[in-house]
Amino acid sequence: MRNRLKVLRAERGWSQQDLAERLEVSRQSVNAIETGRYDPSLPLAFRIADLFGMAIEEIFQRGE
Amino acid sequence: MRNRLKVLRAERGWSQQDLAERLEVSRQSVNAIETGRYDPSLPLAFRIADLFGMAIEEIFQRGE
DNA sequence: GTGCCGTGTCAATGACGCTTGACAAACCAG
DNA sequence: CTGGTTTGTCAAGCGTCATTGACACGGCAC
Numbered sequence: 001m002r003n004r005l006k007v008l009r010a011e012r013g014w015s016q017q018d019l020a021e022r023l024e025v026s027r028q029s030v031n032a033i034e035t036g037r038y039d040p041s042l043p044l045a046f047r048i049a050d051l052f053g054m055a056i057e058e059i060f061q062r063g064e
Numbered sequence: 065m066r067n068r069l070k071v072l073r074a075e076r077g078w079s080q081q082d083l084a085e086r087l088e089v090s091r092q093s094v095n096a097i098e099t100g101r102y103d104p105s106l107p108l109a110f111r112i113a114d115l116f117g118m119a120i121e122e123i124f125q126r127g128e
Numbered sequence: 129g130t131g132c133c134g135t136g137t138c139a140a141t142g143a144c145g146c147t148t149g150a151c152a153a154a155c156c157a158g
Numbered sequence: 159c160t161g162g163t164t165t166g167t168c169a170a171g172c173g174t175c176a177t178t179g180a181c182a183c184g185g186c187a188c
Contacts, residue, residue, distance in 0.1 A: 001107060015164060029146055031166065039106045041145060041174080043065060046126060056120045062110060079134060093176055095136065102175060105144080 002063045006034045008052050023047050066127045070098045072116050087111050 009019050016034070020027040025044065033040050039060075040048065049056045073083050080098070084091040089108065097104050103124075104112065113120045 001110075016166095017164080026147055027165090028148085028167085032145085035166075037167090038145060042103045042106055042109050042120075042124060043126075044145085045106050045109075045120075046065075046124075049121075056106075056109075057113075060106060060110075062107075080136095081134080090177055091135090092137085092178085096176085099136070101137090105175060108175090 001039045001060050002036070003033065003060045005030070005048070005059065008059070009034075022051055065103045065124050066100070067097065067124045069094070069112065069123065072123065073098075086115055 005019075009016070014022075016030045017027045020030045023030065023044065024047075029040075029044075032038055039045075045056050045060060049059055052059065069083075073080070078086075080094045081091050084094045087094070087108065088111075093104075093108075096102055103109075109120050109124060113123055116123065
């Protein structure tokens with residue numbers, strides 16, 4: 001899966017740490033998802049979508 | 065997460081085995097997701113949404 | 129009744145998601 | 159140059175996702 005997390009985060013001027021706190025996950029998890037080392041669980045994908053006010057499909061796309 | 069998998073499957077007259085084959089997962093995985101024993105991975109959630117021609121959010125909702 | 133199908137569930141195994149703690153490199157501030 | 163922030167990455171550990179193989183039960187055909 002590809003994702004637009006890094007862009008969305010940068011648009012808001014947040015560090016990985018900031019985002020991690022808002023999502024209630026570790027900074028390493030945010031980093032791993034951004035760098036494509038793994039995909040988030042479905043519940044976390046929902047929290048991410050909620051935080052950015054978007055649909056999951058607008059943030060995550062197949063590919064890679 | 066709650067999900068409407070069982071209903072959507074029944075609407076199409078598919079067995080768990082039928083659905084499992086279309087999703088390329090085991091029958092046990094379909095059953096576990098339907099009975100709420102665990103949530104699918106994000107990639108599998110995408111395959112499910114694609115199969116039913118719906119958004120992930122239309123099939124899976126928070127709760128439980 | 130016997131047989132088959134669909135479903136629910138168990139155990140064991142392997143891969144993935146997420147954690148904490150740590151370290152290094154790049155960057156800019158002072 | 160020194161110090162703080164940010165990012166990338168590693169390792170170890172634990173719980174979850176998904177697998178195969180197996181078993182039990184209810185429903186329906188015959």
